[in-house]
Amino acid sequence: DAMVIQNPRYQVTQFGKPVTLSCSQTLNHNVMYWYQQKSSQAPKLLFHYYDKDFNNEADTPDNFQSRRPNTSFCFLDIRSPGLGDAAMYLCATSTPSSGANVLTFGAGSRLTVL
């Protein structure tokens, strides 16, 4: 089945040690999103790519970066993780059209910062 796959599902890192989370999709969707979800909160949009165009949310810290080398893959880089960056990171994809724009989410990557 076509899907959105996130790796790793669980990541433990040390304070300040860079971490990269990956997302791949077989849906050939042109939009890919990264959300951060902290405990008991709604997902918060960090940024998204529309094809190769990067769109950063105004309140996303500089500590968070993203790369999209091709249609299928997108990466989230956290340059110097702090304790406050511990969260579930969700990747989603979509293809906007004149009709609906439905997001397909991956299972998420849970980041623990020690």
Add this chain to the structure above:
Amino acid sequence: DAKTTQPTSMDCAEGRAANLPCNHSTISGNEYVYWYRQIHSQGPQYIIHGLKNNETNEMASLIITEDRKSSTLILPHATLRDTAVYYCIVKTSYDKVIFGPGTSLSVIP
């Protein structure tokens, strides 16, 4: 994006219909109503969407009022597996998806 208002939490007896309301009084003509849900520790899952007409699929029904200022998601026969946070989102096809707090639905045995 139009803002939505949902109750913080709801309970529903197993086997009964769960009716989850959403207010979106500032919705514009080209904005769709979408519902997603998130079961604990999983990624959000798309349920259903609509523009003007009522919609039904294998998961749920969506009832949109004639003035489009509110809608109701109906799970016809709630099961324990329907316990989740339900998000109502109003947006155009090209808007990004911004999640509000949602409604935490608890299905009670």
